[in-house]
Amino acid sequence: MKPKITAIGIAAALLSLCLSGRVSAAERAVLLKNGRIITGNGATIDGGDILVQGTKIAQVGKSLPAPAGAETIDLNGRWVMPGIIDSHSHIALEGDVNEMGDIITAEVDCKDVINPRDINIFYALTGGVTSIHTMHGSANPIGGRGIALKMRWGKSAAELIFEGAPLTSKWALGENPKNSNDIGMGPARYPKTRMGVEQSIRDQFEKAKDYMKKWADYEKKATAAKASKGKTAPPPPPKKDYRLEGVADILSGKLWVRCHAYQSEEMLSILRLCREYGVKLVCFEHGLEGYRITNELREYGVAVSTFADFWAYKWEAYNTLPQAAALCAKRGVLVALNSDDAERMRRLFNDAAKTVRFGGVSEDEAIRMLTINPAKILGVDARVGTIEAGKDADLAVFNRHPLDSFTVCEMTLVDGMVYFDRAKYLEERKKAAEEEKTKKEPEKKSGGEV
Amino acid sequence: MPHTRYRLFLLTVALLFFAGLPLRSEQDLHRVWAVKDARIVTLSGPPIEKGNLIIRDGLIEAVGANIPIPKDAEVIDGAKLAVYPGLMDALGQSLLKFPEEKLDMARIRAGDFTDKDRGITPGLAALDYVSLGKAVFEKYHKLGFVAGHVMPDRGVFTGRSAFFLFSDPDKNKALVLKDICLGIGFSPSSFLVYPNSLMGVHAYLKQALSDAIFFDQARSRWLKEPRGQARPDFNPNLEVLADFATARKPVIFLCRNQNDIRRSLGLTAEYKLNYYIADLGGEAFEVIPELKKAGARVLATVAFKAPGSSLYAQRGRAEREKAEKEVYPKNPARLAEAGIPFALSSLGSDDPKAFVEGIQKAIEAGLAREKAVEVLAKTPAAFFGLERALGTIEPGKIANVVLSEGDLLAKEAKVRFTFVDGRRFELKEAKPGEGEKPTVNVSGKWEMAVEGQMAMNLTIELSQEEAALSGKLITPFGAFDFTGGTVSGKDVAFEISISVGGQDLDLFFSASVEGERMRGSVVQGGAGTAEFTAKRIPG
Numbered sequence: 003m004k005p006k007i008t009a010i011g012i013a014a015a016l017l018s019l020c021l022s023g024r025v026s027a028a029e030r031a032v033l034l035k036n037g038r039i040i041t042g043n044g045a046t047i048d049g050g051d052i053l054v055q056g057t058k059i060a061q062v063g064k065s066l067p068a069p070a071g072a073e074t075i076d077l078n079g080r081w082v083m084p085g086i087i088d089s090h091s092h093i094a095l096e097g098d099v100n101e102m103g104d105i106i107t108a109e110v111d112c113k114d115v116i117n118p119r120d121i122n123i124f125y126a127l128t129g130g131v132t133s134i135h136t137m138h139g140s141a142n143p144i145g146g147r148g149i150a151l152k153m154r155w156g157k158s159a160a161e162l163i164f165e166g167a168p169l170t171s172k173w174a175l176g177e178n179p180k181n182s183n184d185i186g187m188g189p190a191r192y193p194k195t196r197m198g199v200e201q202s203i204r205d206q207f208e209k210a211k212d213y214m215k216k217w218a219d220y221e222k223k224a225t226a227a228k229a230s231k232g233k234t235a236p237p238p239p240p241k242k243d244y245r246l247e248g249v250a251d252i253l254s255g256k257l258w259v260r261c262h263a264y265q266s267e268e269m270l271s272i273l274r275l276c277r278e279y280g281v282k283l284v285c286f287e288h289g290l291e292g293y294r295i296t297n298e299l300r301e302y303g304v305a306v307s308t309f310a311d312f313w314a315y316k317w318e319a320y321n322t323l324p325q326a327a328a329l330c331a332k333r334g335v336l337v338a339l340n341s342d343d344a345e346r347m348r349r350l351f352n353d354a355a356k357t358v359r360f361g362g363v364s365e366d367e368a369i370r371m372l373t374i375n376p377a378k379i380l381g382v383d384a385r386v387g388t389i390e391a392g393k394d395a396d397l398a399v400f401n402r403h404p405l406d407s408f409t410v411c412e413m414t415l416v417d418g419m420v421y422f423d424r425a426k427y428l429e430e431r432k433k434a435a436e437e438e439k440t441k442k443e444p445e446k447k448s449g450g451e452v
Numbered sequence: 453m454p455h456t457r458y459r460l461f462l463l464t465v466a467l468l469f470f471a472g473l474p475l476r477s478e479q480d481l482h483r484v485w486a487v488k489d490a491r492i493v494t495l496s497g498p499p500i501e502k503g504n505l506i507i508r509d510g511l512i513e514a515v516g517a518n519i520p521i522p523k524d525a526e527v528i529d530g531a532k533l534a535v536y537p538g539l540m541d542a543l544g545q546s547l548l549k550f551p552e553e554k555l556d557m558a559r560i561r562a563g564d565f566t567d568k569d570r571g572i573t574p575g576l577a578a579l580d581y582v583s584l585g586k587a588v589f590e591k592y593h594k595l596g597f598v599a600g601h602v603m604p605d606r607g608v609f610t611g612r613s614a615f616f617l618f619s620d621p622d623k624n625k626a627l628v629l630k631d632i633c634l635g636i637g638f639s640p641s642s643f644l645v646y647p648n649s650l651m652g653v654h655a656y657l658k659q660a661l662s663d664a665i666f667f668d669q670a671r672s673r674w675l676k677e678p679r680g681q682a683r684p685d686f687n688p689n690l691e692v693l694a695d696f697a698t699a700r701k702p703v704i705f706l707c708r709n710q711n712d713i714r715r716s717l718g719l720t721a722e723y724k725l726n727y728y729i730a731d732l733g734g735e736a737f738e739v740i741p742e743l744k745k746a747g748a749r750v751l752a753t754v755a756f757k758a759p760g761s762s763l764y765a766q767r768g769r770a771e772r773e774k775a776e777k778e779v780y781p782k783n784p785a786r787l788a789e790a791g792i793p794f795a796l797s798s799l800g801s802d803d804p805k806a807f808v809e810g811i812q813k814a815i816e817a818g819l820a821r822e823k824a825v826e827v828l829a830k831t832p833a834a835f836f837g838l839e840r841a842l843g844t845i846e847p848g849k850i851a852n853v854v855l856s857e858g859d860l861l862a863k864e865a866k867v868r869f870t871f872v873d874g875r876r877f878e879l880k881e882a883k884p885g886e887g888e889k890p891t892v893n894v895s896g897k898w899e900m901a902v903e904g905q906m907a908m909n910l911t912i913e914l915s916q917e918e919a920a921l922s923g924k925l926i927t928p929f930g931a932f933d934f935t936g937g938t939v940s941g942k943d944v945a946f947e948i949s950i951s952v953g954g955q956d957l958d959l960f961f962s963a964s965v966e967g968e969r970m971r972g973s974v975v976q977g978g979a980g981t982a983e984f985t986a987k988r989i990p991g
Contacts, residue, residue, distance in 0.1 A: 096650055096711055096761055103646025107655070114654040114718075117711060121766045138651070146651055159714065189563035191644075238673060238681075242662045244655060 031055050032418055033068045034397070037077030040404070042084045042373045042388035044366050052082065054395040057417035061391055075420075080412065083369060083404050084389050085132025085396030088347050089307045089376035090260075090287050090340035093122040093136055094151060094162065100139035101146060105179070105192065106206050108171065108248025110146035112136055116159035122344040123155050123162075127422035129348030130398030130411040133164055135380055140174035140262040140287075141181070143193070143202045144249065148172050148260060150380050152396075153414075155421050168381040170284075171252050174262035175199055175272060176318050196268055200275060207279050210249035216240045252281060258381060259283045260307075264318040266291040273302050285338075285379045289330075290322035296333035305336035305379045310353035311360070327371065328361020338376035355405040365405055394418075484508045485876060486521045487855065490530025494845040495537055495830045505535055507851040510874030515845050528855070533868060536825060536860045537845050538598030538852030542795030542832040543704065543730055543751045545605045546803065547616070549583040554983075555904045565645040567689065571607025571637070572660075574692040578602045578614040579630045582623050589618045589872075594879045595808045596854045596861070598872040599628070601836060603635050605706055605799060608653055609660070609693070610635030613704070615836055617852065619873035626873075632836055633728065634696040637706040638715065654715060661723045664690050664697035699726040704751065706799075709733035709759035717746050728835065732799055733759040737786040749793045749835060754810025755800030756780035757958065769949070784827075785818030795832040796824075802960075811861060821861055850874070888941040890919050892965045900986040902974065912986065914944075921946055944970070 032054040039050040039062065051066040052059060068074055092099045096117040101107040116136075126134065137148030150167035179199050181191045193199045220240055227236040251257045259276070263269045263286050276283040286292060289306035290313055292299055299306065306327075313322045323329070331337045339354055341347035354368040363371075377387030386394050395418035402409040414422040485507040492500040492515060506513040506522060513522075521527060560569075567573060582602055592598065598618050604611030613635070615628040636657065641648045647656040670684040671694075695701045703725055705716035713729055713736060720727045729736065729743070730751040736743060743750065756776050758764040764775035787794045796814075801807040811828070815821050833843025841850050851874040858865040870877045893916055900910045914923040914937075921937030921944060929952045937946025945962040963972025963986070970986040 097640065098649035098651075101647060101649040101652035101655075102644055103641065103648045103652055107646075107652065109655040109659065110649070110651040111655065112651065114715060115651045115711070117761055119761060119763050119766075121763065146655075159711065189561070238670065241666050242659075244659050244662070 029056050030418075031060075031069050031072035032075060032395075032415075033066060033072050034075045034077055034082065034399075035066075035068075037080055037082040037399070038403075039389055040081065040083040040369055041390060042366075042369055043390065049079075052389060052395070052397070054415075054418040057394060057419075059389060059391055059393050059395045059418075062389055075413075077399060081400040081403055081409075082389065083130070083398050083400070084373040084387055085398050085414065085416065086130045086350050086372045087338075087376040087380065087382075087387065088126070088131050088134040088341050088350060089285070089338045089379050090342050091134045091136050091344070091347060092139065092342070093126065093134065093344050093347070094118065094120045095136055096120075098139075099137075100141035102141050105142050105202055106144045106245065106249070107138070107142050107146050108144050108206070108246075108252065109244035110138065112138060112146060112149050113163070113169075116149070116151070116162060118157060118159045118162055122347070123153050124422070125344065126153050126347050127155060127414045127416075128411060128424070128427075129350065130400070130404070130414055131347055131350065132396035132398065132414060132416045133377075133380075133382070133386060134347070135170065135260075135376075137170065137260065138172040140172070140178040142174060143179045143199045144206060144252070145172040145174060147248065147257065150382060152416055153421065154416055164380075164382060164385075166382070166385070168258045169251075169256070170260050170380075171248070171257040172260050172262070172287075173203070173272075175268045176262070176264055177316060178262065196271075200268075200271060203272075204275060206246075206249045207253060210246045210253055213240075213243060213246040214250050214253070253279060255280070255282045257282075260285050260287055262287040264288055264290045265321075266294040270295060270298060273298060273304070277302070284381075287340075288319070288342075290319055290326060292335065293323065293326045293329040293333075294321075296330055296335050299330070299335045300333065305338065305375070306330050307338040307340045307376065307379060309342070310339055310356040324356070324360040325362075327357050328363045331357075331361075331363055331367055331371070336375050336378060337371050338379055339371045340376070351400075351404040351409060351411075352407070355407065358405060365403075368405060483510075483874070484522060484525040485871065485874075486525035486527045487530040487533070487535055487853075488521060488527055490533045490535045490855070492535040492845060493537070493825065493860075495826060496844040496846045505530075505845065505853065507853075507871055507874050510851055512845060512847055512849050512851050512853075514847055528869065530855065532857060533855045534857075534859060535845065536596065536854045536856065537829040537843060538854050538870060538872060539596045539825070539828040539860070540795075540832040540842070541597060541600035541798045541807065542828075542835065543613075543797035543799055544600050544602055544807075545799060547583060547588065547600065547602050548578060548581045548604060550581055557904075560643060563644075565643060568607075569643050570641050570645050570647070571639060572609050572689060573604070573607055573611050574609040574634060574689050574696075576604045576611030577631060578604060578612060579623065579627060582614065582616060584616065584618070584621050584623055584626055586621060589621075589877070590879070591804050592618050593854075593870045593872070593877050594867050595804050596856065596865075596867050596870075597804060597807075598852045598854065598870050599842065600798075601632070601832060603633060603704065605635055605637065607639060607641075608637055608647065608656065609689070610637050610706065612692070615838065617850070617873050619875055628838065628841070629836065631701075633702050633704045634692070635706055635730075636703050636716075638708060638712050639706075654719075657719060658722070660689075660693060661697045661719070661725075664693035665723070667691075668694040668698050696725070697723060699724055702726040702728060704728045704730050706730045706732055707735075709761045710735035710738040711761060713739045714742065717742055717748065720746070730797060730799060731783070731794075732797075733757075733762075734780045734783045735759065735762070736792070736794075737783045740786065740790045740792065743792050744790060750787060750795075751797040751799075751835075752784050752787060752794050753797055753800040754781075754784065754807060754814050756783075756810060756813065757800065760957075769951070781813045781817035784814040784824075788819055788823050788827075793831065793835075795827050795835055808861070812863060815861065821859060824861055890916070890939040890941065892939065892942045892944075894921070894939065894944055894965055894970070894988075897989040898970065898986040899989055900970075900984055902982050902984045904982040911989075925950065942966070944972075 034052040039047040053061040053066050096115045101110045133152050135150050138146035148170040150164035151162045152164050193202050223237040227234045283304050285305040285307050292306040311324050313319045327337050354372050357363050358368045374387035377383040386396050397415045399413035400409045412424045487505040492503045503517045504519040505515045601615045603613035612631045613633045614630040616626045620626045638653050640653050647653045667690040674681050696703050707713045728749050732753050734753050736750050758772045758775045765772045798807040830843040833839050851871045853871045855869040856865050856867045867879050894914045895916045898912045902908050911926040919939050922935040925932045925948050932950045934948040942965045948959050960975040963970045968988040973981050973983050975981045
């Protein structure tokens with residue numbers, strides 16, 4: 003699945019990593035001139051300009067004057083769309099994405115294992131992706147916390163984090179958490195049925211409620227003790243339990259739940275559980291049968307983050323259609339197209355085009371599935387997802403319409419900074435190859451390896 | 453006749469008596485030594501260009517330019533020698549010998565996991581498993597090393613360290629301090645048991661540290677006033693952890709790369725730990741501002757292998773090897789330049805010789821030789837609370853010194869004598885050729901069966917030329933060439949770097965050969981050890 007990486011290609015990627023660090027300054031201005039701007043709000047501005055000030059879009063329109071000292075990028079009629087947001091991925095993480103040692107692992111956190119040197123961050127940029135949601139795998143009914151990142155290639159783990167984005171909790175239903183693909187090492191792991199998967203979540207909710215109560219009682223007693231000015235001894239605190247704190251954060255709505263599910267029955271069932279406990283379930287991951295229950299999804303306000311045409315890789319993923327995403331969208335369900343994969347991440351715009359071709363959605367709707375819709379699912383739609391004044395200057399520049407089968411992403415900006423410039427990258431790569439060649443030649447003459 | 457018999461009896465008794473006496477060693481005969489007219493690098497002041505050093509009863513009695521030679525001293529002419537404080541390995545594990553354990557697969561299949569399977573062994577003490585001996589000492593002494601800080605390094609809570617002098621095979625005599633530090637690693641369990649992912653390890657560490665602090669507080673509350681309070685349950689792991697989680701004692705974070713270093717700094721800030729960063733990935737240079745801000749102390753490796761998470765490793769073998777030659781060896785020099793307190797660790801180096809070769813690489817890459825000596829003597833002593841006993845040549849300190857021809861750590865240097873704990877060891881000229889001559893020829897194709905959890909069958913092609921071994925490992929993920937293996941007697945050892953799913957793994961094979969069969973083990977850094985057998989494919 004991993005793309006073949008040439009040493010030279012990555013050498014150039016590393017170079018652009020160094021360069022991206024150099025372009026800084028909070029209040030610099032960039033004017034992108036003469037582009038075909040797909041705003042993501044339904045409008046396309048031909049011959050439009052985007053003025054970036056600092057990290058934000060200051061103005062979008064025609065014939066904008068360049069402020070003094072502004073850097074100008076001539077788009078020369080190329081297409082610009084809002085930076086693509088991949089709402090379901092597992093890149094930029096170090097180590098396994100699943101903690102398989104237990105069935106409920108609400109205490110583990112992707113934030114602790116961000117790998118800012120994952121080359122896939124750079125590859126994401128080459129496909130116009132500017133933000134991602136990277137998450138725990140689907141081995142556990144309640145897995146770990148996920149996190150939204152901006153593709154600030156070259157920056158530290160802390161600097162990649164999409165500041166202010168709500169944290170998420172990854173859940174999983176169906177075959178994966180019931181461990182049907184286990185390889186026979188160790189004993190069978192509870193739960194082994196779909197019923198058991200749901201029950202294992204409910205059990206944790208009850209435990210977490212007890213835990214929250216214990217702490218609330220303690221806080222009350224501690225406050226009373228404090229008020230008594232030494233008459234009552236302060237109570238000993240309860241033991242901290244990071245797992246139950248994670249579950250408690252789900253119950254309090256602090257964590258937004260992202261639930262891996264394929265089948266309509268299990269989605270309906272978990273909707274009932276979430277309604278009972280007041281859980282902020284924001285999105286079904288994959289949700290291939292979501293098109294069958296659009297009323298229920300819309301009613302709960304739960305989105306679907308899915309594939310354009312990827313199914314039948316296991317039995318629970320059979321009952322879907324190439325029109326599934328389109329059907330959900332047409333019936334008012336918020337739909338995002340995601341990658342779940344480092345390689346697919348670079349061509350999500352092709353996937354969006356498929357929903358136009360096979361599902362008959364409008365081009366605007368297809369673009370929204372890559373931009374404002376995932377932004378809404380991630381709770382960052384006030385910051386990104388459209389090209390409009392006041393939003394982060396996260397932009398992807400294409401040589402043709404992004405939904406054209408032959409389109410190529412040529413430039414990607416995050417926070418108004420150019421993090422990927424294909425022309426420059428290719429030039430650097432060529433230079434690196436030449437340098438490598440001249441370095442190798444004298445070695446050959448002297449005979450033998452060094 | 454009875455008279456003669458009686459005399460014979462007496463003679464026998466006398467013979468038996470003498471035979472029963474232990475052979476008296478040199479150090480028992482001479483407790484007073486003088487090294488005369490040597491260049492002395494004391495590390496407590498500028499070097500003394502021509503001075504005398506007096507050692508008496510295990511301690512340094514005097515050192516200086518005009519120190520009189522005591523009458524009872526055995527004199528060593530130091531005119532051609534340089535005297536240094538004995539070097540110390542700030543963190544190693546090669547002196548630990550754990551009993552071999554065969555993995556009980558029935559137990560694993562039943563899911564009956566132990567704390568050890570999970571990597572949770574805070575009770576494991578270096579003192580219990582250290583294996584010292586004359587042969588080992590000689591290996592270290594001839595490189596100038598006379599002491600070492602030893603700690604188990606596998607798992608999550610890896611175990612507790614101890615500090616030894618390389619002076620006496622009796623570990624109780626060689627020991628300086630025990631249970632100094634607790635190792636914390638970021639290695640997930642290789643079994644289906646918690647924690648078996650890096651993110652799980654991080655979460656587990658937080659919970660365990662929090663539990664240990666809670667346990668410590670609950671226990672002291674109860675000890676202070678048992679009336680009206682529930683007695684906390686005893687837990688042997690928390691009992692050990694309590695001292696370290698509350699910063700009464702230091703922990704050592706075993707960091708495989710720069711991300712581990714950042715994770716460690718995060719944990720220490722959250723739980724206010726007393727800590728050292730063992731920079732096993734050699735990437736501290738990537739985290740210098742953070743290390744500086746935290747006031748961290750570093751134990752740096754000199755193995756210089758690019759971690760799999762690095763961009764260099766992701767760029768393929770050629771780029772990785774280039775970085776291992778050009779980038780990573782600069783790490784110690786960059787720490788020195790940044791003024792970050794650091795010592796050097798043998799972790800990651802295969803043996804003492806490789807350790808010293810690594811140090812020499814660091815010197816070539818810009819670490820001043822004087823600084824290298826300092827971080828191998830003065831700094832480790834200071835790190836582990838032994839600055840008044842070890843680390844410099846000063847009166848009153850333990851007599852740990854090295855006498856070498858030429859500058860210590862220079863490639864041409866020859867260590868002639870060491871004094872460890874005041875005992876003299878004389879180093880003989882090394883015979884040419886390190887190991888034993890090969891007594892087997894392993895050239896040919898072998899069918900290899902790896903046992904344990906990673907059970908698989910592999911084919912290996914070996915090519916032996918005298919003691920040198922090269923070949924190719926054929927795996928389901930591709931074929932991987934290797935060179936640089938050795939054959940010594942009937943033992944073979946070789947290292948193969950393989951690439952699986954974009955990750956580079958280093959596998960160390962060592963085995964003993966009997967005719968057409970081979971039996972041994974393969975070690976893979978984080979994942980542990982597996983046994984294997986191999987059979988030569990005829991023809």
